[in-house]
Amino acid sequence: MNRKAFVLAVVLLIFGSGSFSVFAQRPAETVASVPALNDFHEVIYKIWHEAWPNKDAAMLQKLLPDVEKGIASVAAAPLPGILRDKKETWNEGVRKLQSAGADYRAAVETKDDAKLLAAAEALHSRFEGLMRVVRPALKELDEFHVVLYMLYHHYLPKNDTENIRKSAAEMTQKMAALNQAKLPERMIDKDHNFQVARGILSQAVAALEGAVQSNDARAIKDAVEAVHARYQALEKVF
Numbered sequence: 001m002n003r004k005a006f007v008l009a010v011v012l013l014i015f016g017s018g019s020f021s022v023f024a025q026r027p028a029e030t031v032a033s034v035p036a037l038n039d040f041h042e043v044i045y046k047i048w049h050e051a052w053p054n055k056d057a058a059m060l061q062k063l064l065p066d067v068e069k070g071i072a073s074v075a076a077a078p079l080p081g082i083l084r085d086k087k088e089t090w091n092e093g094v095r096k097l098q099s100a101g102a103d104y105r106a107a108v109e110t111k112d113d114a115k116l117l118a119a120a121e122a123l124h125s126r127f128e129g130l131m132r133v134v135r136p137a138l139k140e141l142d143e144f145h146v147v148l149y150m151l152y153h154h155y156l157p158k159n160d161t162e163n164i165r166k167s168a169a170e171m172t173q174k175m176a177a178l179n180q181a182k183l184p185e186r187m188i189d190k191d192h193n194f195q196v197a198r199g200i201l202s203q204a205v206a207a208l209e210g211a212v213q214s215n216d217a218r219a220i221k222d223a224v225e226a227v228h229a230r231y232q233a234l235e236k237v238f
Helices: 003-015 017-025 035-051 057-062 064-076 081-110 113-134 139-155 161-180 185-214 217-236
Strands: none
Touching (some): 035 057, 035 113, 057 064, 057 081, 064 081, 081 113, 081 139, 139 161, 161 185, 161 217, 185 217
16 A cells, blocks of 8 residues: 555545535645655655664665754644644643654664664654544534534634524434444543533534524523533543
8 A cells, every 4th residue: 555545545535535525625624634744654664664673774874854844844834623622732742743853853863773773663652642633532522513613613603693503403313323323442531521511512503403493592502612621621531
């Protein structure tokens, strides 16, 4: 499998083949993706799947310019709006990536192959850390968040009644799908906390439906705020 096919396979695994077209059609600010990080994966792939397992220090040395260019691009990249709540975590991850890049350069300059291999491993780890910041834990959680994002950051502030109603109805549907979702095996240790937080979010979504039916602007605002807070609590489980 070539690198481009590998990247596409990863994307499909993350978002699901059935939702990929929806992902592509979403407004840019609702897509949890940082193109510079995706581009940097090309370099990380060469490091982790070619140079590092073969202990090819010469190849790692040659990749230094690409490593530094990729890190600089990631550091300068803006987060899409839907990831605004993760900005602090993202910034910390970028600092760690930059530190790993500095260690990589130092190992190249001192021609210390052992340190270079260790630096390459650390760089891969920091890259994966940033990918975890961006990557939705579940497809269903991501789809729910898209609806909530537009409601909370666009429709509610504008008092857009029609779209508030539509969002509340769509959110109920997305919540039903989320209630059926199961965590992957790698996250099974989080299942109890996930189910508790998901149940609380589900109650908040139901309360929002009731608030919308009441036509009480204050009750609707409070209900949306509650859903947003409960979503954040669920997301923190991961």
